[in-house]
Amino acid sequence: MTQFIETCNLTGIIIGLITFLLIGLFHPLVIKGEYYFGVKCWWVFLMMGIGGTVAALLFDNVILSASCGVFACSSFWGIGELFQQRKRVEKGWFPKRKKEQTKIKT
Numbered sequence: 001m002t003q004f005i006e007t008c009n010l011t012g013i014i015i016g017l018i019t020f021l022l023i024g025l026f027h028p029l030v031i032k033g034e035y036y037f038g039v040k041c042w043w044v045f046l047m048m049g050i051g052g053t054v055a056a057l058l059f060d061n062v063i064l065s066a067s068c069g070v071f072a073c074s075s076f077w078g079i080g081e082l083f084q085q086r087k088r089v090e091k092g093w094f095p096k097r098k099k100e101q102t103k104i105k106t
Contacts, residue, residue, distance in 0.1 A: 002061070015066045022067070026074045026081075033078075034085040035097050042079045049075035 005011055033041045052072030059065040089096050 005063070011062060014063055015070075018063070018067045019070045022070050022074050026078050030078050030081045030085055031094065034082050034089065035095070039082045039086050042082050045075045045078040045082065049073070049079075 005014065033044070049072045052068045052075055056065045056068035056072060059068060085094065088094050
């Protein structure tokens with residue numbers, strides 16, 4: 001399979017497709033992460049970014065290494081976007097989560 005990909009010069013197109021899919025995945029992750037957890041989940045994105053960076057360094061395969069690198073950069077990008085998302089919520093561009101009030105029955 002890898003020989004076919006290299007022979008037909010498909011490496012760049014595959015990396016581009018994976019990049020497109022990963023960026024598309026991170027948009028809703030940031031929105032949902034801020035909605036349910038606020039910006040306090042930034043460290044999860046940091047850990048995913050560090051993990052992706054380490055993984056990118058470990059793979060010899062160009063497609064796998066590049067995919068892990070794109071995942072890592074998207075994770076790091078997500079940290080900044082969490083804080084931007086909070087501003088967008090404050091402006092009313094996105095819905096704000098209402099805190100559920102627990103009712104104590106007596």
